Amino acid sequence: MNLNRINLNNLRVGAEGAYAILWSDMVALRRCLLNYLIATVVAPLLYIAAFVFGLGRDIQMDGQSYLQFVIPGIIAMTAMNSSFNGAGTRLVIDQIHWRSFDEVLMAPIGQVWLLLGKALIGVLRGMVSSVAFLVVAAIMSPGFHIEPLFFISLLLCCLIFSFLGVLSALLARTYDDMIVFSTIFIMPMAFLGGTFFSLTYLPLYLKYVIYLLPLTHASICLRSSLLGQTVPDASLFALVAFLTLFSGASLLVLRRKDA
Template identity: 40%
Template sequence: MEFYIFFYKDLLLLKERLSKFLSSALVAPLLYLAAFGLGLGRRLRMEGLPYLDFLVPGIVAITAMTASFSGVAINLNMSRLYSKTFDAYRVSPIHPFSIVVGHALAGMFRGAVSSLGVVAAGLLFGARLELGASFWLILLLSTLVFASFGVFAALMVDSHEDLALFNTFVIFPMSFLCGTFFSLSGLPSFLRGAIYMLPLTHSSLLLRHLAGGKAADATSVLILLGYAVLFACLSRWALDRCYR
């Protein structure tokens, strides 16, 4: 239960800054909803769905990714490189993997809270979504994947500027390429194959299928689980690297 220390610390910080966190996390998703959802709305159909119903799960997936990644990566990066509070972990008897788990859970929580706000906004905009238990479980799995990736990124970089490169070359391109705003069926096969290797693609597809009342694709679920395990292992390796 050592991981709870880090999770609880982040909860206390989030409680103090909740309004600022939500406002910054929801600005871009709400702009996407307003620009694409209201602009195109139900006049356009995508994969047999009104575009708004197609769009909202994609924006939820983007929000889960960005809020989970940034929520943990920025805080951990600052504590490791600037405030130096991370150094206290290194000399404590806390198991290293508890550090990874605690920060990943904190990122998950931030991503889930932000995504819940987008779901609520989508419903207010008129999207028709079936929000069963499977939808929320996949959403939590998605936040775990990208929170774990955020831990790995924060432990690998040597400056705040280097962390921005992850956003520029990984997070930002995935936001627009992974079937969040448009169907992947019209893409060239070689490009579609590359995009299907990215985790946000499967997060977006699963959330859209479940919100539309369809069953979750088992392959996509396994791929997300695989990414969660991979990023957790990479985070542990990166933490050991910091300890040396």
């Protein structure tokens, strides 16, 4: 009984520590929420204007209109960009510009909870951006099946790229390193991860490469759930695997950094 009480107390203290790290970003986001929503919705709408209205609304992709096909992919891409930048950019600024991250390391909070708090900053921004665009997209193309599995897939997507942002920030020595990482990995993933086209038409060897990208599986899960299709178990498992990989790697790098 005492051991259970100790574990529950440690869990409560850790959760409070993670929330304390997240709280400052919640306050900052609340102050500029309207501007943030406008900024995050504009870019996805530009993609729709360019790829849907530019190519033509009558194009069919995997049995759906191109508009219905591309919206879930753009939601996944929005979640990726907002989560990665929200967690990674904030952390690298704390490390390099403000040099306040070392003080956070001295706080009485476990490293797992510290990483979770830093990642939740990106998750919060990713969820807000994605849901805001989903509302606009549902007005443009009604008929999507918004169900719990969609939000589970979206949460996994935000967690994956938040921890990837944290990992890249911990590895970065300068802010330019973050820009290079984003240019080499994040930007190509946005266009190759099944966002704007169906993987059905790709050569087999290229499919193997694209299926190694976490955004591909996020797009598959979000698209399947929104279109009322069965979400592939393999893609859900891949999302959990990527989350485990990036969070575990972040913890390993942090422990080496704090040694």
